[in-house]
Amino acid sequence: MSAQARLREFADGDAGAxxxxxxxxxxxxxxxxxxxxxxxxxxxxxxFAAVHRLVQAEPIHPLxxxxxxxxxxxxxxxxxxxxxxxFVLERADRVRDLVATRSxxxxxxxxxxxxxxxxALAAKQARGPVALLTVGSCAGFLLLMDKFGYRYQTGxxxxxxxxxxxxxxxxxxxxxxxxxxxxxxxxxxxRIGLDAHPVDADDPDEFAWLEACVWADQPERVRWLGVAAxxxxxxxxxxxxxxxxxGLAEAAGRVPAELPLVVVNSGLRLGERAGDYVAALGKLAxxxxxxxxxxxxxxxxxxxxxxxxxxxxxxxGEGVLGLVRWLDGHPQAQALARTGRHGQRLEWLPPTG
Numbered sequence: 001m002s003a004q005a006r007l008r009e010f011a012d013g014d015a016g017a018x019x020x021x022x023x024x025x026x027x028x029x030x031x032x033x034x035x036x037x038x039x040x041x042x043x044x045x046x047x048f049a050a051v052h053r054l055v056q057a058e059p060i061h062p063l064x065x066x067x068x069x070x071x072x073x074x075x076x077x078x079x080x081x082x083x084x085x086x087f088v089l090e091r092a093d094r095v096r097d098l099v100a101t102r103s104x105x106x107x108x109x110x111x112x113x114x115x116x117x118x119x120a121l122a123a124k125q126a127r128g129p130v131a132l133l134t135v136g137s138c139a140g141f142l143l144l145m146d147k148f149g150y151r152y153q154t155g156x157x158x159x160x161x162x163x164x165x166x167x168x169x170x171x172x173x174x175x176x177x178x179x180x181x182x183x184x185x186x187x188x189x190x191r192i193g194l195d196a197h198p199v200d201a202d203d204p205d206e207f208a209w210l211e212a213c214v215w216a217d218q219p220e221r222v223r224w225l226g227v228a229a230x231x232x233x234x235x236x237x238x239x240x241x242x243x244x245x246x247g248l249a250e251a252a253g254r255v256p257a258e259l260p261l262v263v264v265n266s267g268l269r270l271g272e273r274a275g276d277y278v279a280a281l282g283k284l285a286x287x288x289x290x291x292x293x294x295x296x297x298x299x300x301x302x303x304x305x306x307x308x309x310x311x312x313x314x315x316x317g318e319g320v321l322g323l324v325r326w327l328d329g330h331p332q333a334q335a336l337a338r339t340g341r342h343g344q345r346l347e348w349l350p351p352t353g
Contacts, residue, residue, distance in 0.1 A: 002036075003036040003037065003039040003040065003041075003044075004030045004031070004033075004036045005030075006039070006043075006044050007026045007027075007029050007030035007036060007039065007044050007047075008026070008027065008030040009044075009316075010022075010026045010044040010045070011023050011024075011026035011027035011030060012027075012316075013315075013316030013317060014316055014317040014341060015215075017315075017316075017317060017341075018215075018218075018317075018341065018342065018344075019215045019217055019218070020075065020076050020217065021066060021075075021076050021080070021215070021216055021217040022048055022215055022216070022217070024076045024080060024081065025048065025076075025080070025081065025084055026044060026048075028081045028085075029047070032085065034089060034092075035047075035085060035088060035089070038088070038092060038095050038096050038099060039099060040096075040099060040100060042099050042100070043104050045104050045213070046098075046099045046102065046104050047095070047099055048215070048216070049098075049102070049104065049209075049212045049213045050094075050095045050098035050099050050102065050212070051084070051087070051088055051095060052067070052069070052211075052212040052213075052214075052216050053098060053208065053209060053212035054087075054091055054094060054095065054098075055067055055070060055087070055216075056070065056208055056211065056212060059071075061087065062083060063083050063084060063087050066080050066083075066084075066216070066217075067216040067217075068216065068217045068218070068219040069211065069214060069216050069217075069218070069219045069221075069222045070216075102209065103197065104213060105138050105139075105199060105209065105210050105213045106138070106213065106266075106267040108214075108221065108266075108267075108342055108343060109141050109148075109169070109171070109221070109224040109225055109227075109228045109343075110171055110173075110221065110224060110342055110343030110344070111142065111266045111267070111295060111342075111343045112141070112142055112144075112145040112148050112150075112171060112343070113148075113150055113152075113171040113172070113173035113343045113346075114173065114266070114295050114319075114321060114337075114339045114340075114343050114346055115142065115145060115264055115266060115293055115295055115321070116145055116148075116150055116162065116163075116186070117179065117182050117321070117336065117337070117346070118293035118294075118295075118321055118322070118323040118336055119132070119145060119186060119262050119264060119291075119293050120162070120182055120183040120185075120186045121180075121182070121183070121323060121336075122260075122262045122291035122293060122323060122325070123183065123186055123187065123260075123262070124183050125291070125325060126260035126262075126289060126291070128187070128260070129187040129188065129189040129259065130187070130188060130189070130259060130260045130261065130262050130291075131188070131189060131190040131191065131192075131255040131256065131259040131260070131261045131262070132145075132146075132188050132190070132191040132192075132262055132264060133191075133192055133193075133194065133251055133252055133255065133261060133262070133263045133264065134191075134192075134193045134194070134263075134264045134265065135193075135194045135195075135244045135248065135251075135263060135264070135265040135268060136194075136195055136244060136265050136266070136267060136268040137193025137194060137195040137198065137239055138193075138195055138198070138199050138210075139198070139199040139200070139201040139206075139207075139210060139229070139232065139239075140193040140198070140201075140232060140237050140239050141201075141225075141228045141229075141232060142193075142264060142266065143191045143192075143193050143235075143237045144228065144231055144232060144235060144237075145186070145188075146163070146186040146187070146188040147163075147164065147167060147168075147169075147231060147235070148163050148164075148167055148169050148170070148171055148228075149161070149162075149163040149164060149165070149166075149167030149169065149170040149171065150162040150163045150170070150171055150172075150173065151170060151171070151172050151173075152172075152173050152174070152175040152346070153172065153173070153174045153175065154175045154176075154179075155176065160175065160182065161184070162182065162183070162184045162185070162186075163184075163185075163186070168227055168230070168231055169224060169227045169228055169231065171224070171343070173343060173344065173345065173346055174344065174345045174346070175345075175346045175348065176345065176346065176347040176348065177337065177346075177347050177348030177349065177350070178348055178350070179337070179346075179348040189256075189259055190255040190256055190259055191237045191238075191255070192237065192238045192239075192240060192251055192254050192255055193237060193238070193239040193240065193251075194239075194240050194242055194244060194247055194248065194251040195239065195240075195241065195242075196241065196242070196243060196244070197241065198239040198240070198241055201229045201232055201233070202229075202233060207225075207229060210225060211225060218342070221342065238254065240254065244265075244268060244270065244273075244277060245270075245273055245276045245277050245280050246280075248263075248277075248280045248281070248284065249280065249283065249284060252284050252288075257287075257288055260288070260289040260290070260291070261284065261288055261289065261290050261291070262290075262291045262292075262293060263281060263284075263290065263291070263292045263293070264292075264293045264294070265294050265295075265296065265301075266294070266295040266296065266319075267295075267296070268294075268296060268300070268301075269296070269297075269300050270300060270301070271300070274300060274301060274303070274304050275304050278304045278305060278331075281324075281326075282326065282329075282331065285326030285329065285331075286329060289326075290325075290326050291323065291324065291325050291326075292322070292323070292324040293321075293322070293323050294320075294321070294322045294324075295319045295320075295321050295322075295339050296319050296320065296322075297313070297314075297318070297319050297320070298312040298313045298314070298319075298320045298335075299313065301320075301322060302320055302322045302333060302335060305324060305331050305333040306322075306333050306335060309335065312335055314338050317340070317341035318338055318339065318340065318341070319338070319339040319341070320335050320336075320337070320338060320339065321335075321336045321337040321338070321339050321346065322334065322335055322336065323336055335349055335352075336348065336349060337349055
């Protein structure tokens with residue numbers, strides 16, 4: 001698929017639903033050969049992250065007025081695209097270099113609100129404290145999910161509150177459908193993160209790139225990153241560099257074997273390696289109680305254990321919250337809910353069969 005087509009798909013799909021700024025910029029970039037050429041064969045989001053990073057470095061540039069993450073208060077208008085295009089092309093070499101050499105980091109703190117119900121249900125089934133292993137951990141923010149507060153807006157009951165009552169960070173999420181009674185507390189006794197290239201959130205440049213990967217008209221997500229980074233510095237969980245499949249056993253071996261293990265991933269996008277990943281989880285389950293909680297597109301995770309579920313693929317940007325428990329060597333898989341891309345919504349699915 002050409003760069004123009006990928007930009008158009010991003011504008012019409014992921015960005016169109018939640019980001020007026022990126023929807024406008026992506027749709028116009030798709031029609032501009034000079035700008036589209038800067039993308040190469042990379043993910044369209046990298047282009048916008050690269051530009052976001054350069055605007056961070058020049059906060060008094062007029063373009064920052066459109067970047068709410070940098071304090072801007074102007075919505076997209078007829079002046080946005082010409083100013084953005086000029087800024088980008090004047091810095092084309094730097095944009096091209098960032099797009100080519102950086103990786104998209106999706107350590108979205110709000111994803112914890114999507115994953116908490118699955119992990120809490122796993123801990124309830126385990127009947128005690130658990131160990132947490134996040135795969136594709138980036139900086140490790142999801143390892144702190146037991147430390148965050150959660151407020152779920154529900155249709156029938158009004159609100160469901162979970163997590164510590166005086167948590168430094170509170171996350172909000174709309175919870176639709178008919179969910180079961182969810183545990184209000186989660187006890188995590190050990191935690192470790194596995195990532196091919198872990199991010200040191202204490203490094204100013206690496207943290208600035210994390211912020212740049214946040215969409216520029218979503219300032220709350222940057223605020224959450226800052227609070228979570230402060231919490232992360234205090235907790236200092238172990239982050240291990242390694243392959244998500246080949247490094248899984250070693251990472252699991254670094255937490256006490258007597259603890260039930262909950263493996264968590266979100267945005268891992270394993271593609272053709274999804275089957276190998278599930279097989280590696282199965283090997284771990286042969287030696288200890290194991291649960292797997294995932295927030296991924298259906299065809300990136302659950303399809304391995306729940307094939308032919310034509311009802312599960314959703315709209316662009318949607319994922320499926322899955323929970324798998326191994327009993328006597330056999331995986332018991334559930335599709336719990338549909339998830340919004342940035343953690344803003346959970347739509348609980350009715351049970352099947």
